[in-house]
Amino acid sequence: MKDYYYLNSINNQFKFCYYNWETWYYTSWSDLVSKYKRTKLGLGWNVLAMLITISIMSFVWSKIFKMDMVVFFPYIFNGFAAFFFLNASITSSCVLLSQINKDIYLNLPLPFLVLILRNIGQHFFNYIHYLPIIFFLHFFLLEFSIFSLFFYFLGIVFLVLHATLLSAIFCIISTRYRDVYPLVVSIMSAATLLTPIMWNKDMLGSNANFAYLNPFTFIIEIVREPILNNVPGPSVYFLNIIFLFFSYLILHLIVKYKGDRLIYWV
Amino acid sequence: MASIKLSDVSLKFPLSYDARSLRADLLTGFKTQNKNFSFISALQDINLEVKDGEKIGIVGSNGSGKSSLLRIISKIFKPTEGIVKTEGKLLTMLDLNTGLQMESSGLENIYLISYLRGYKKKDINQFIKKVIEYSELGEAIYKPVRTYSSGMITRLSASMVLCFPSEILVLDEFISAGDNDFHKKFEKHMLEKIEEANILLFASHDHNMVDNICTKKVYMNHGKIVRIVNLKETF
Structure with a gap:
């Protein structure tokens, strides 16, 4: 390992995480397993809780919006599963260095990105547990399409990249400015209602495109729509790529100029 | 062959006395230091060379810089000034x-x-x-x-x-x-x-223990190495 080679370079931190994948992969799995260790159903609780919440929610909202529950349930379930993953990753990353992994960061020579990926991994393993329901809904309520599945997996890649970059940015900022964490929690709560998850952006009529001012709209759409057999248009992929580019640029600049100071803010 | 070399290493810690304001930093373009913000000099002009086979005991009172020195060598802290070079697999x-x-x-x-x-x-x-x-x-x-x-x-x-x-x-x-x-x-x-x-770096308050297991004793005070004593011959 070259001296301090990763501290001020996010590219080098990604390289470190690639070559030392066991460091974050196994530890994130272990985090998730230990969380449910004393329960009978284990990770099944997660899936069950989601199923109950979404069933009630889609029943009520389908009545309010006068929509077919068979159409509405997969729409809400897929949207919420992706949004929960993003929300959990971003909000927990805000206290990752100042609380959750403080002792590790202060006592072991590890790039902070390892801890970010450990956190993302934990929430992603959580998301994977929704896949049986997501596939069940796709195969039995919709028409099977290998084309849709391909774009769905592509959407997951985008989702994980967004979660990683946003988590890393908010992790640094909220370690430096402790007021940012409650702010992020509030924003994410508001985003649950502002993002077309429980409602459809087409309900906005001619103003539907205004929904894209909220980045979560196109981030969720890129994962949810393919599995509902509506592969999004190129504009959604374009918006996602542009957003990823700027997120990466911001992260690159923060790490370049402040990466070596991060440990003093913990 | 393991080795460690520190040349003119200094470390300054930021000391924050109150919550940092994001708004204030945004308005000043992150350029000016908050008036309630200052630094503490944890290490000053450290020069130390450790060769293969050497066991170094670092002694000094609380706050003398022992742990900061170990964190610098372990690549947890980056020095504010100077160069640190290490060869060999580290266990911190x-x-x-x-x-x-x-x-x-x-x-x-x-x-x-x-x-x-x-x-x-x-x-x-x-x-x-x-x-x-x-x-x-x-x-x-x-x-x-x-x-x-x-x-x-x-x-x-x-x-x-x-x-x-x-x-x-x-x-x-x-x-x-x-x-x-x-x-x-x-x-x-x-x-x-x-x-x-191959190399041991051991920070302690226990002088007897250091004398028994180390080949060199490094005395630290206020972030500086004040004295290095050879305890045993190394091979």
């Missing part, structure tokens, strides 16, 4: 219980801590039997760590330290562990481990 033990997961079993924790320290699965499988044997935890190794007494936790962590392969050993105030029986056994193995290590 600044806190014995870093990374332990209470809900996981002792066995799972051995894997967890080893992964965090950068060891691969194939490496871990080579030393895991030895860790279990050294810890003398028996069947308790399969039980959650939250059920362990503090002595058992120390046994587990200390046994890992003994078995992690390394060339440069960095220890902060830690050389003994556990109850009386384990303490004797651990100290014996620890001294063997220190003997095997």
